[in-house]
Amino acid sequence: MSGTAAGVSTTGLSTGIDGFYHNHLAGWEQTFSLVDIAQMYQALAQPGHINNLSIFTLGVVLSDGRVQLARISDPSTFMSFGSSYLGSSNFPGFLNTVTPLFNNATTADQRTAATIKAFAGSGLTFYEGDANSLSQGFQRIDATTSSALEIIRTKCSN
Amino acid sequence: MKLKILSIVFIFALFACPMGSFAQYRLADYEGIWRWTSGSGDTLLLGLKQIPVQGKLTGFHAFSQRGVVLDNSIPGTPNRTFDSATIYAHIIDPAAGQLQYVIQDHLRNSIYIGKIDLLTNNRDKAIFYTTKTERSHLFYDPNIPLSAGRTFPDNLVLVRIE
Numbered sequence: 338m339s340g341t342a343a344g345v346s347t348t349g350l351s352t353g354i355d356g357f358y359h360n361h362l363a364g365w366e367q368t369f370s371l372v373d374i375a376q377m378y379q380a381l382a383q384p385g386h387i388n389n390l391s392i393f394t395l396g397v398v399l400s401d402g403r404v405q406l407a408r409i410s411d412p413s414t415f416m417s418f419g420s421s422y423l424g425s426s427n428f429p430g431f432l433n434t435v436t437p438l439f440n441n442a443t444t445a446d447q448r449t450a451a452t453i454k455a456f457a458g459s460g461l462t463f464y465e466g467d468a469n470s471l472s473q474g475f476q477r478i479d480a481t482t483s484s485a486l487e488i489i490r491t492k493c494s495n
Numbered sequence: 496m497k498l499k500i501l502s503i504v505f506i507f508a509l510f511a512c513p514m515g516s517f518a519q520y521r522l523a524d525y526e527g528i529w530r531w532t533s534g535s536g537d538t539l540l541l542g543l544k545q546i547p548v549q550g551k552l553t554g555f556h557a558f559s560q561r562g563v564v565l566d567n568s569i570p571g572t573p574n575r576t577f578d579s580a581t582i583y584a585h586i587i588d589p590a591a592g593q594l595q596y597v598i599q600d601h602l603r604n605s606i607y608i609g610k611i612d613l614l615t616n617n618r619d620k621a622i623f624y625t626t627k628t629e630r631s632h633l634f635y636d637p638n639i640p641l642s643a644g645r646t647f648p649d650n651l652v653l654v655r656i657e
Contacts, residue, residue, distance in 0.1 A: 344604070344631065344632030344633055344640070345633050346634055347633065359632050366629075370630070370631065372629040372630065372631040373631055376604075376633045377633065379634075380633050380634055381633075426579040429580070429581065429583045429597045429598070430597075432583070432597045433551065433583035433584065433585060433595070433596070433597040436597065436608055437587070440587075
């Protein structure tokens, strides 16, 4: 893939890939941008672009040292969700629907929780680790089912 | 007797109160074609219409810079660059007349989330501003997006022309 000042284009990708990682600098969204996930669907969920959907991970390294991963844990559900909400023509409508989740989200954890809630039922699973102590491993992160924007962290066993 | 008089005064006052005091803005208040012009040939057009049943608005936009069309999704117009809706919006504060919108900027692979506030003294004018920008750094489209800034300006006064 070739990188440009605008980002990375998957056009002309000659072989499948297993993951895509990028960073969000200070002042940027301190979790995945919703459009990151949509572009993962639009750019990568194309025939031949991903070697194996069920092991592919999208990663973002955040300015405070956290690393977040999104794994397609249920490929068929993700493709169905993507077809309904993440295509270039229907994503703005999806964004308009889920944006209210972010209206009161100010902290990094609250914005992460809002993002996870936005993708409820998408077939994605989210994880988080600390780039400064990767030996501590990653934790699965879920949003609580209450209206409060809170995260439940579950230590990965292996 | 005093109680009767007070009750009559209260009921009279209630009916005398102008209904406008309780006005709630509706989606219909935002429908139409809205335009901003810079005075030097830059023009932004937004077309908004209701989506039946859903309680939302959808629409199209076009931006031209010094007469050159850069981004245009408005059906039936020349130099169209995108062929489906580029705006979705819903009212977030019916009393204040505040609309929250999502609009795409195709040239920069970005989406802006923001608000349109109707002016209280003139519902054919509105303030258009962005509160959040979503920009992806991964893209599939072979047309590489422009890298910085935004295609059309922010913090604009829109005027309804239709």
